[in-house]
Amino acid sequence: MHAPSIGAIVLRNLWVYRDRWYYGLLPNFFEPVFYLLGMGVGLGFYVSSGGAFGGDYLAFISPGLVAAAAMNGASFETTYNVFVKLHFGKIYDATIATPVGIEDVTIGEAAWAVIRAVIYGGIFLLVTLMFGTEASWRLVPAVAAIALVGYAFAALGLAFTSVVPTIDLFSYYFTLFLTPSFLFSDIFFPVAERFPPVLVTFAQVTPLYRSVQLVRGVVQGDFATVPVDVAYLVIFGSALLTFAVWRMRARIVR
Amino acid sequence: MELATNQRTNDVVVEALGLTKRFGGFVAIDAVDFEVRRGEVLGVLGPNGAGKSTTMRMIYQVTPPTAGTLRIFGLDTGRDARRIKAKLGVVPQIDNLDEDLSVRDNLRIQGRYHGLPPRLARERADELLAFADLQDKAKAEVRALSGGMKRRLTLARGLMADPELVILDEPTTGLDPQVRLALWDKMDELGKRGATLLMSTHYMDEAERLCDRLLIMDRGRIVASGTPRGLIRGALAPFVVEARLVAGDDRPFRRLAERAGAELVRAGERVSLFVDDGRAALTQLLDDGVDPERTFVRPSNLEDLFLRLTGRGLSEGPSGPVRGG
Numbered sequence: 286m287h288a289p290s291i292g293a294i295v296l297r298n299l300w301v302y303r304d305r306w307y308y309g310l311l312p313n314f315f316e317p318v319f320y321l322l323g324m325g326v327g328l329g330f331y332v333s334s335g336g337a338f339g340g341d342y343l344a345f346i347s348p349g350l351v352a353a354a355a356m357n358g359a360s361f362e363t364t365y366n367v368f369v370k371l372h373f374g375k376i377y378d379a380t381i382a383t384p385v386g387i388e389d390v391t392i393g394e395a396a397w398a399v400i401r402a403v404i405y406g407g408i409f410l411l412v413t414l415m416f417g418t419e420a421s422w423r424l425v426p427a428v429a430a431i432a433l434v435g436y437a438f439a440a441l442g443l444a445f446t447s448v449v450p451t452i453d454l455f456s457y458y459f460t461l462f463l464t465p466s467f468l469f470s471d472i473f474f475p476v477a478e479r480f481p482p483v484l485v486t487f488a489q490v491t492p493l494y495r496s497v498q499l500v501r502g503v504v505q506g507d508f509a510t511v512p513v514d515v516a517y518l519v520i521f522g523s524a525l526l527t528f529a530v531w532r533m534r535a536r537i538v539r
Numbered sequence: 540m541e542l543a544t545n546q547r548t549n550d551v552v553v554e555a556l557g558l559t560k561r562f563g564g565f566v567a568i569d570a571v572d573f574e575v576r577r578g579e580v581l582g583v584l585g586p587n588g589a590g591k592s593t594t595m596r597m598i599y600q601v602t603p604p605t606a607g608t609l610r611i612f613g614l615d616t617g618r619d620a621r622r623i624k625a626k627l628g629v630v631p632q633i634d635n636l637d638e639d640l641s642v643r644d645n646l647r648i649q650g651r652y653h654g655l656p657p658r659l660a661r662e663r664a665d666e667l668l669a670f671a672d673l674q675d676k677a678k679a680e681v682r683a684l685s686g687g688m689k690r691r692l693t694l695a696r697g698l699m700a701d702p703e704l705v706i707l708d709e710p711t712t713g714l715d716p717q718v719r720l721a722l723w724d725k726m727d728e729l730g731k732r733g734a735t736l737l738m739s740t741h742y743m744d745e746a747e748r749l750c751d752r753l754l755i756m757d758r759g760r761i762v763a764s765g766t767p768r769g770l771i772r773g774a775l776a777p778f779v780v781e782a783r784l785v786a787g788d789d790r791p792f793r794r795l796a797e798r799a800g801a802e803l804v805r806a807g808e809r810v811s812l813f814v815d816d817g818r819a820a821l822t823q824l825l826d827d828g829v830d831p832e833r834t835f836v837r838p839s840n841l842e843d844l845f846l847r848l849t850g851r852g853l854s855e856g857p858s859g860p861v862r863g864g
Contacts, residue, residue: 382629383652
């Protein structure tokens with residue numbers, strides 16, 4: 286592991302992004318607007334009038350959607366984008382013929398995915414301000430929480446990418462893992478109140494559930510589960526990143 | 540004593556002893572010994588599958604050897620990988636340029652991978668764009684380059700770190716003839732500047748034209764080494780009478796070979812007879828009834844040497860003729 290080499294990998298991605306960031310900006314901005322309008326303002330009226338969520342469904346779902354945005358940002362970078370660089374462009378073959386090692390490449394890609402997650406989740410967080418989230422000092426640790434969510438999902442994405450033989454299998458990752466995570470991780474309803482205990486336990490040990498608890502806790506000032514969530518995401522991310530480095534080496538170095 | 544050791548380390552850039560690489564049960568490199576000396580252009584000549592690329596990949600630290608020692612700049616392969624790679628320039632067989640970056644940024648980021656300060660990386664990128672005749676394309680996308688331009692950019696990229704050793708893996712395979720010539724000029728230029736080059740090729744004309752010294756490889760082994768001329772002179776008579784046989788009839792050639800004590804090599808329908816006096820040999824063969832339209836004399840070359848050493852041509856694979864790749 287070599288910090289300047291990891292930095293060079295991040296720099297490379299930054300240069301590519303620098304020429305293209307404006308393409309992503311409008312979707313980045315409007316995705317949260319649509320979600321908050323549809324789910325929060327629209328659906329939220331009927332949900333809130335039933336008396337749940339203290340009459341404010343929008344405030345309930347906003348932090349969870351921020352966490353999901355960070356998850357998506359990190360996931361796209363470390364799945365499709367890394368796979369293409371690995372197999373079609375073969376650019377890592379050239380990179381590791383320089384002093385940069387395969388571990389630097391893998392960690393550098395993770396670091397870049399964290400930056401993307403912060404951009405993605407950060408824009409989402411800013412949009413929630415327009416919809417009435419209070420601007421407060423807690424938005425600062427919220428950005429740190431977004432980065433940690435990005436780290437966990439960057440590591441998971443890289444671990445998956447390091448083992449899949451073909452790009453078609455990413456639909457398993459997105460449809461069969463990320464989509465149920467999105468729906469059953471306490472973003473839209475308290476899972477514990479609706480599902481049988483076995484499923485609840487299962488949901489509670491998934492990374493997005495812990496991410497949602499973390500971001501919601503920080504934004505709403507309820508830090509009860511924050512130490513557990515932080516510990517979970519740090520350990521989860523680090524273990525999978527270690528696995529990804531190991532598998533990437535096996536794939537590229539023969 | 541210490542002085543002698545240093546001297547040796549300085550003169551020998553790569554030293555391989557009993558270097559072996561196995562992939563499962565397949566022996567790709569079979570206990571080879573060789574060295575690359577500072578300032579020389581060393582060519583590794585051999586057909587596809589001879590083990591040229593594997594040898595080079597072991598030197599540039601992306602394939603670990605199975606056995607043997609491999610020291611580069613006096614450093615141990617594997618353990619000192621980062622320090623070794625810092626002093627290497629690699630031009631791989633397939634262009635693996637970064638298509639998301641411009642031509643110039645491909646060079647700049649290479650500089651950054653090598654830890655050059657931003658300003659130096661920029662300056663060197665501009666110098667090398669000039670060297671590769673790509674100034675006009677600095678801002679172009681890599682995708683928009685022709686095959687020859689991509690190759691020159693890949694060569695320039697390999698020079699970004701001002702390497703002590705440049706490794707070129709089949710640098711001109713698959714290029715048009717005029718593009719090859721242009722690339723040869725660039726490599727000549729590097730050789731004249733005193734760079735140490737290690738290149739692989741399966742073109743004997745390329746090996747003869749560019750290399751000071753050659754290793755001839757076949758099936759994971761080094762079967763001969765020396766200067767191109769020295770190898771030919773040492774092993775072969777100066778002329779070859781070559782013929783394509785009619786219905787496999789090689790009797791006139793056998794007769795002459797026996798009479799003159801000349802060496803005869805047969806590969807399929809092609810025979811080569813190695814002789815000291817080409818004109819006299821041809822006359823005798825024509826007198827013996829061979830078809831003049833299918834028979835000619837030429838100086839012996841590296842292809843003949845390879846054929847003689849292995850019984851196969853350079854363009855053939857390890858188990859008989861192969862088409863393409």
